[in-house]
Amino acid sequence: MKYVDEYRDRAQAEGCARAIAAITTRPWSIMEVCGGQTHSIVRYGIDELLPEKLTLLHGPGCPVCVTPLELIDKALRIAARPEVIFCSFGDMLRVPGSGGDLFSVKAQGGDVRIVYSPLDALKLARENPQRQVVFFAVGFETTAPANAMAVFQAHAQKIANFSVLVSHVLVPPAIEALLSAPDNRTQAFLAAGHVCTVMGFEEYLPLAKKYRVPIVVTGFEPLDILQGILMCVRQLEEGRAEVENQYTRSVKREGNRPAQELMAKVFRVVARKWRGVGEIPRSGFGLRDEFAAHDAEARFGLVDYHVDEDSECISGQVLRGVRKPRECPAFGGRCTPERPLGATMVSSEGACAAYYQYRRHEQTSITAGKRS
Amino acid sequence: MCLAVPGKILSATGSDTMRTGVVSFGGAKKEASLAFVPEAIVGDYVLVHAGFAISVVDAAEAAQTLEYFRQIGELGELEEPGGKP
Numbered sequence: 332m333k334y335v336d337e338y339r340d341r342a343q344a345e346g347c348a349r350a351i352a353a354i355t356t357r358p359w360s361i362m363e364v365c366g367g368q369t370h371s372i373v374r375y376g377i378d379e380l381l382p383e384k385l386t387l388l389h390g391p392g393c394p395v396c397v398t399p400l401e402l403i404d405k406a407l408r409i410a411a412r413p414e415v416i417f418c419s420f421g422d423m424l425r426v427p428g429s430g431g432d433l434f435s436v437k438a439q440g441g442d443v444r445i446v447y448s449p450l451d452a453l454k455l456a457r458e459n460p461q462r463q464v465v466f467f468a469v470g471f472e473t474t475a476p477a478n479a480m481a482v483f484q485a486h487a488q489k490i491a492n493f494s495v496l497v498s499h500v501l502v503p504p505a506i507e508a509l510l511s512a513p514d515n516r517t518q519a520f521l522a523a524g525h526v527c528t529v530m531g532f533e534e535y536l537p538l539a540k541k542y543r544v545p546i547v548v549t550g551f552e553p554l555d556i557l558q559g560i561l562m563c564v565r566q567l568e569e570g571r572a573e574v575e576n577q578y579t580r581s582v583k584r585e586g587n588r589p590a591q592e593l594m595a596k597v598f599r600v601v602a603r604k605w606r607g608v609g610e611i612p613r614s615g616f617g618l619r620d621e622f623a624a625h626d627a628e629a630r631f632g633l634v635d636y637h638v639d640e641d642s643e644c645i646s647g648q649v650l651r652g653v654r655k656p657r658e659c660p661a662f663g664g665r666c667t668p669e670r671p672l673g674a675t676m677v678s679s680e681g682a683c684a685a686y687y688q689y690r691r692h693e694q695t696s697i698t699a700g701k702r703s
Numbered sequence: 704m705c706l707a708v709p710g711k712i713l714s715a716t717g718s719d720t721m722r723t724g725v726v727s728f729g730g731a732k733k734e735a736s737l738a739f740v741p742e743a744i745v746g747d748y749v750l751v752h753a754g755f756a757i758s759v760v761d762a763a764e765a766a767q768t769l770e771y772f773r774q775i776g777e778l779g780e781l782e783e784p785g786g787k788p
Binding site: 332333334335337338340342343345346347350365366367392393394395420422447448449450451469470471473474476477478480483484487523525526528529551554555558577579580581582583587589590593678680 | 704705706707708709711720728729736738739740741748750752753754755757758760761762764765767768769771772773775776777
């Protein structure tokens with residue numbers, strides 16, 4: 332497929348890895364923010380091509396993983412109602428709430444449907460005026476324009492039986508939370524290419540300056556990621572801390588203005604809880620008052636519903652790059668993708684699930700070594 | 704979740720927030736909203752996420768990135784593995 336296959340060339344990847352090795356003189360830790368990049372790195376063994384001195388830390392950029400338990404529980408309650416058609420992207424269905432997951436609600440007779448786009452959910456609402464259609468609006472900035480458009484059209488077309496359960500999160504506040512934590516190990520970031528396709532990268536400029544970290548906007552194919560790493564290492568070795576753009580075929584400095592304008596019409600910035608991390612101020616989106624009629628939490632009386640998180644799951648530390656999946660005693664034993672203890676084991680973009688899928692048969696003795 | 708797939712616009716219809724198109728992903732055709740890429744025309748490649756085109760792929764930039772990799776690959780072939788250029 333054009334613009335995909337040519338960025339997966341093995342020989343060129345090895346050439347790029349050699350270029351990285353040639354300029355690396357000191358140990359560096361680089362975090363890829365996005366779960367899609369984590370998946371590519373583990374799937375293609377990109378970290379194994381790198382010199383010993385470089386460590387890749389896996390970041391918090393998996394919206395499925397960071398959706399708080401509380402929101403999952405709200406989804407389960409709404410989905411169980413007989414009048415509701417509950418629509419979601421597929422990867423949310425197995426995320427464990429306090430009592431089961433959306434699959435188990437479906438098995439017990441709930442009308443839970445997987446959709447490809449929020450507009451599919453809106454179409455269902457139009458076709459089923461006697462039912463309540465609820466869309467689980469999770470995601471980072473990449474997904475926010477799509478979800479904003481569904482709400483905008485529902486409002487404009489007066490589709491009153493459509494509502495959204497919003498759990499939108501934003502990348503820059505999470506990066507800042509990581510950088511200001513006392514146990515931060517990250518010295519440079521690969522910023523998420525599709526988040527920046529929508530948002531541009533101007534909001535990263537003050538972060539790079541304030542925390543003296545290189546930030547390189549990076550794509551998702553193996554060659555993109557290797558070039559992003561090369562650009563990070565070059566900055567680190569030269570003592571620079573700038574925002575650079577590897578993913579120039581998609582990302583413009585200002586991002587996608589029409590998308591940003593629609594998001595700003597529908598959403599406002601709010602504090603959000605991140606699963607395993609806690610509340611981060613100004614780190615997500617909620618609906619603006621004009622669109623409050625489409626807020627599922629209000630519609631189903633769940634605004635004041637709160638739950639505390641607990642469990643032996645260390646996903647919070649995994650999401651912050653402080654620990655690797657195999658450092659968890661439950662990994663691959665008490666916690667598997669079929670019976671996950673935490674969300675990082677659920678989504679294919681979660682670091683734990685990626686390690687389970689591609690690396691679980693490797694010897695645990697390397698846990699303490701480079702590849703853990 | 705932030706997966707976006709490049710595809711070629713085969714046709715476009717409607718305007719503003721209701722602008723849509725048929726996009727081919729390596730032969731598989733699917734409808735996508737073109738509301739966020741008003742500049743996109745038939746024949747352009749767009750990155751599609753959750754049913755929405757979020758950018759027009761810049762062919763010149765894509766070619767430049769590939770040329771960079773080709774040069775790096777050639778440099779690598781001239782050295783011993785692990786050697787310095």
